[in-house]
Amino acid sequence: xxxxxxxxxxxxxxxxxxxxxxxxxxxxxxxxxxxxxxxxxxxxxxxxxxxxxxxxxxxxxxxxxxxxxxxxxxxxxxxxxxxxxxxxxxxxxxxxxxxxxxxxxxxxxxxxxxxxxxxxxxxxxxxxxxxxxxxxxxxxxxxxxxxxxxxxxxxxxxxxxxxxxxxxxxxxxxxxxxxxxxxxxxxxxxxxxxxxxxxxxxxxxxxxxxxxxxxxxxxxxxxxxxxxxxxxxxxxxxxxxxxxxxxxxxxxxxxxxxxxxxxxxxxxxxxxxxxxxxxxxxxxxxxxxxxxxxxxxxxxxxxxxxxxxxxxxxxxxxxxxxxxxxxxxxxxxxxxxxxxxxxxxxxxxxxxxxxxxxxxxxxxxxxxxxxxxxxxxxxxxxxxxxxxxxxxxxxxxxxxxxxxxxxxxxxxxxxxxxxxxxxxxxxxxxxxxxxxxxxxxxxxxxxxxxxxxxxxxxxxxxxxxxxxxxxxxxxxxxxxxxxxxxxxxxxxxxxxxxxxxxxxxxxxxxxxxxxxxxxxxxxxxxxxxxxxxxxxxxxxxxxxxxxxxxxxxxxxxxxxxxxxxxxxxxxxxxxxxxxxxxxxxxxxxxxxxxxxxxx
Amino acid sequence: xxxxxxxxxxxxxxxxxxxxxxxxxxxxxxxxxxxxxxxxxxxxxxxxxxxxxxxxxxxxxxxxxxxxxxxxxxxxxxxxxxxxxxxxxxxxxxxxxxxxxxxxxxxxxxxxxxxxxxxxxxxxxxxxxxxxxxxxxxxxxxxxxxxxxxxxxxxxxxxxxxxxxxxxxxxxxxxxxxxxxxxxxxxxxxxxxxxxxxxxxxxxxxxxxxxxxxxxxxxxxxxxxxxxxxxxxxxxxxxxxxxxxxxxxxxxxxxxxxxxxxxxxxxxxxxxxxxxxxxxxxxxxxxxxxxxxxxxxxxxxxxxxxxxxxxxxxxxxxxxxxxxxxxxxxxxxxxxxxxxxxxxxxxxxxxxxxxxxxxxxxxxxxxxxx
Numbered sequence: 001x002x003x004x005x006x007x008x009x010x011x012x013x014x015x016x017x018x019x020x021x022x023x024x025x026x027x028x029x030x031x032x033x034x035x036x037x038x039x040x041x042x043x044x045x046x047x048x049x050x051x052x053x054x055x056x057x058x059x060x061x062x063x064x065x066x067x068x069x070x071x072x073x074x075x076x077x078x079x080x081x082x083x084x085x086x087x088x089x090x091x092x093x094x095x096x097x098x099x100x101x102x103x104x105x106x107x108x109x110x111x112x113x114x115x116x117x118x119x120x121x122x123x124x125x126x127x128x129x130x131x132x133x134x135x136x137x138x139x140x141x142x143x144x145x146x147x148x149x150x151x152x153x154x155x156x157x158x159x160x161x162x163x164x165x166x167x168x169x170x171x172x173x174x175x176x177x178x179x180x181x182x183x184x185x186x187x188x189x190x191x192x193x194x195x196x197x198x199x200x201x202x203x204x205x206x207x208x209x210x211x212x213x214x215x216x217x218x219x220x221x222x223x224x225x226x227x228x229x230x231x232x233x234x235x236x237x238x239x240x241x242x243x244x245x246x247x248x249x250x251x252x253x254x255x256x257x258x259x260x261x262x263x264x265x266x267x268x269x270x271x272x273x274x275x276x277x278x279x280x281x282x283x284x285x286x287x288x289x290x291x292x293x294x295x296x297x298x299x300x301x302x303x304x305x306x307x308x309x310x311x312x313x314x315x316x317x318x319x320x321x322x323x324x325x326x327x328x329x330x331x332x333x334x335x336x337x338x339x340x341x342x343x344x345x346x347x348x349x350x351x352x353x354x355x356x357x358x359x360x361x362x363x364x365x366x367x368x369x370x371x372x373x374x375x376x377x378x379x380x381x382x383x384x385x386x387x388x389x390x391x392x393x394x395x396x397x398x399x400x401x402x403x404x405x406x407x408x409x410x411x412x413x414x415x416x417x418x419x420x421x422x423x424x425x426x427x428x429x430x431x432x433x434x435x436x437x438x439x440x441x442x443x444x445x446x447x448x449x450x451x452x453x454x455x456x457x458x459x460x461x462x463x464x465x466x467x468x469x470x471x472x473x474x475x476x477x478x479x480x481x482x483x484x485x486x487x488x489x490x491x492x493x494x495x496x497x498x499x500x501x502x503x504x505x506x507x508x509x510x511x512x513x514x515x516x517x518x519x520x521x522x523x524x525x526x527x528x529x530x531x532x533x534x535x536x537x538x539x540x541x542x543x544x545x546x547x548x549x550x551x552x553x554x555x556x557x558x559x560x561x562x563x564x565x566x567x568x569x570x571x572x573x574x575x576x577x578x579x580x581x582x583x584x585x586x587x588x589x590x591x592x593x594x595x596x597x598x599x
Numbered sequence: 600x601x602x603x604x605x606x607x608x609x610x611x612x613x614x615x616x617x618x619x620x621x622x623x624x625x626x627x628x629x630x631x632x633x634x635x636x637x638x639x640x641x642x643x644x645x646x647x648x649x650x651x652x653x654x655x656x657x658x659x660x661x662x663x664x665x666x667x668x669x670x671x672x673x674x675x676x677x678x679x680x681x682x683x684x685x686x687x688x689x690x691x692x693x694x695x696x697x698x699x700x701x702x703x704x705x706x707x708x709x710x711x712x713x714x715x716x717x718x719x720x721x722x723x724x725x726x727x728x729x730x731x732x733x734x735x736x737x738x739x740x741x742x743x744x745x746x747x748x749x750x751x752x753x754x755x756x757x758x759x760x761x762x763x764x765x766x767x768x769x770x771x772x773x774x775x776x777x778x779x780x781x782x783x784x785x786x787x788x789x790x791x792x793x794x795x796x797x798x799x800x801x802x803x804x805x806x807x808x809x810x811x812x813x814x815x816x817x818x819x820x821x822x823x824x825x826x827x828x829x830x831x832x833x834x835x836x837x838x839x840x841x842x843x844x845x846x847x848x849x850x851x852x853x854x855x856x857x858x859x860x861x862x863x864x865x866x867x868x869x870x871x872x873x874x875x876x877x878x879x880x881x882x883x884x885x886x887x888x889x890x891x892x893x894x895x896x897x898x899x900x901x902x903x904x905x906x907x908x909x910x911x912x913x914x915x916x917x918x919x920x921x922x923x924x925x926x927x928x929x930x931x932x933x934x935x936x937x938x939x940x941x942x943x944x945x946x947x948x949x950x951x952x953x954x955x956x957x958x959x960x961x962x963x964x965x966x967x968x969x
Contacts, residue, residue, distance in 0.1 A: 014604070015602050127948075
């Protein structure tokens with residue numbers, strides 16, 4: 001494959017970087033569908049134990065340059081063998097390539113070299129490769145000086161061989177709160193239990209001592225509480241992150257024992273004590289735990305667990321010469337897969353703590369402790385509560401007396417799997433599988449505000465949310481007389497999605513009179529009345545259907561969530577109606593939603 | 600600066616394109632197949648093989664309406680003492696009329712065939728000696744690969760093309776390099792103007808070029824192409840010397856063991872300038888002895904005036920090259936090389952104004968989410 005002009009131009013630009021020499025021009029690598037370019041770089045570093053003063057690297061450039069990946073690896077010949085921060089584990093890798101596995105993270109999107117602003121990479125042919133190699137030069141200067149990371153940088157766990165950072169089929173739940181529990185436990189080793197989800201992920205459900213008493217049980221949702229847990233193996237808690245200089249995870253048991261010894265932990269002794277508690281067969285693991293901060297130099301924030309998959313554990317059987325078969329099996333393990341030279345079979349893991357899972361969404365933790373009472377599991381209610389559950393709300397009760405029909409699906413979050421089922425329980429089940437913390441229940445009846453369960457649900461909730469668009473439901477809510485103040489919210493959509501209404505109040509009851517005073521002038525306006533008199537019908541059916549498109553439902557649910565976040569941070573001083581009007585141009589084209597001021 | 604990547608890209612730009620190489624290959628393989636299977640020529644033709652700048656990989660990219668040209672040797676069993684040159688040529692008339700009617704012409708020492716996509720030139724030889732015959736019938740001499748495509752080419756029975764070596768052990772491949780080559784003698788080609796058979800030694804040319812290329816780390820054939828390009832792109836250069844004569848001259852001066860093309864080109868130009876300054880001053884032409892036929896002077900037809908003008912332009916180019924090579928600034932160096940070689944030499948990033956890459960772009964690479 002001949003290199004195209006774009007990648008050739010990119011390579012020529014490297015001649016303009018002092019200290020960079022192209023030692024071998026493009027070679028096509030079939031296995032990665034990329035070009036390899038070999039560089040000798042003399043970045044101007046002092047003699048040091050890790051990186052030679054002229055170091056060889058390989059660039060692997062994807063075929064669609066200047067787009068696509070540019071990956072950088074130390075060469076096997078005249079490269080370096082250590083692992084640093086911002087680098088993958090630097091083992092020798094495959095025999096049929098001239099470079100090692102220790103990919104150097106020199107992409108500007110991955111770390112910003114101590115600055116607080118994000119550096120973005122230029123995507124022109126001449127600039128992209130140049131920019132990347134310049135950052136590589138900087139990495140090569142910083143690495144042996146041990147200042148690739150600085151105080152205040154986001155903390156990065158060392159890369160464990162054959163794993164992908166933050167990805168794995170084993171999940172745990174650890175937070176600053178659970179750190180306190182560990183701090184009070186004096187134990188270093190115990191039994192870990194897990195449950196297997198439909199997806200194949202094993203979620204840690206409990207940490208126990210070797211005597212079976214519980215150390216820590218992470219809080220999870222309805223779905224997981226009902227699942228079967230089993231012994232997954234052992235946990236072993238260290239005092240610090242396990243690394244060899246400069247920033248290399250241990251790859252052999254011997255290296256791990258040495259690291260533990262430096263931390264005054266007798267790893268072999270602890271493993272020996274825990275070994276009899278391993279279950280015979282496969283799928284046994286050792287979870288290696290260590291405390292980590294959020295930022296470099298910052299306070300310890302939580303425990304991270306890195307799994308080690310163990311080989312098939314043999315069932316203890318009577319062995320000649322050994323009174324205790326466990327002794328035999330321990331010795332054999334110690335001489336084989338637990339021996340110093342034996343490789344550790346690291347596996348990936350993920351932290352499913354709620355603060356980690358919602359990280360991709362901005363905003364704070366306004367929703368974390370809220371309990372919702374949702375009245376109305378229709379189109380708007382399903383969209384609204386779906387967003388709330390994804391944003392961190394864990395607990396709630398859903399009321400609705402209707403059943404899901406096929407015609408609902410155009411605007412509803414539920415699916416064909418749920419038609420003919422009660423909307424409330426179907427929606428609650430769905431919410432419980434959106435997050436591992438979901439504890440949503442359902443009452444498949446219309447809320448009337450008077451039954452005992454209506455009152456209990458109302459008293460336990462912190463948010464009472466009406467998504468019915470129904471006068472009877474609003475009246476039912478208005479009958480509630482609660483002991484403590486709640487945030488009351490009513491969401492509804494006018495026909496043709498002309499308006500979106502968000503009514504909010506804070507108190508011990510729902511101010512229905514104030515609600516009607518606010519909304520009636522708009523509902524009685526000529527446009528709304530016109531829309532109401534021209535409602536469509538299904539063929540052969542008299543009852544009208546509300547003409548609101550699915551995108552309008554979603555948009556309005558989104559607006560509702562945004563407004564709710566604001567009011568959770570600061571309660572409304574008095575009952576407030578927020579009205580958003582859909583804007584159309586003279587030609588009828590959509591041009592947004594704008595809040596209107598009324599009254 | 601040496602700017603090796605710039606020179607690598609420049610070489611690509613002045614060499615045959617992939618399409619031109621394919622066209623050349625189609626042209627010559629078709630001709631050679633036809634020559635070997637034609638009924639009228641079967642009693643006469645023994646074998647064919649490639650020679651010339653195409654085979655030696657010293658040809659430059661044709662421009663405009665030009666086509667690349669491929670030279671072929673057709674070895675016959677004609678007895679030079681019995682068959683006069685004209686008669687030798689006449690033997691090929693039926694073949695040419697049949698396959699290339701209206702597209703061929705007789706030249707002094709060869710036939711020329713003009714196709715839409717390539718020019719083919721073939722010479723006829725008389726019967727070779729027995730020793731030479733064995734070499735001429737080998738897979739080695741019959742290979743279609745150029746000297747850059749088969750850098751380890753050897754004229755012996757052990758050498759085979761790289762694509763056929765899969766599964767063969769290293770020992771087998773080493774044999775081709777270790778075992779001696781056939782000793783060959785010059786071939787005789789009919790010269791219509793001289794009415795006699797004249798010697799030529801294309802095999803020696805190939806071997807000499809191969810060895811020179813090896814000694815110069817593969818740079819010799821590239822330096823030839825660059826100097827040929829220089830000659831073509833400089834309007835003030837005389838028409839002659841050109842082609843093989845330039846190649847031969849570069850062969851005399853190209854330094855061994857300089858890994859960079861930039862240095863090899865610069866020193867070659869400087870050597871031509873210094874070594875032949877006296878000749879140029881006196882309007883004399885240096886002798887350039889043929890590698891296969893040392894009694895022949897390949898520069899015999901060049902005039903003193905032509906050589907003087909050629910030398911003058913080369914001397915100026917040598918000065919320009921030295922300035923470009925010695926520059927420490929990549930932008931300036933690239934601009935100077937481009938000034939010397941023309942617009943096929945890559946522009947430095949940012950154009951001739953210089954390269955000041957942005958540290959961060961005006962538009963972030965990840966500004967939206969979906």
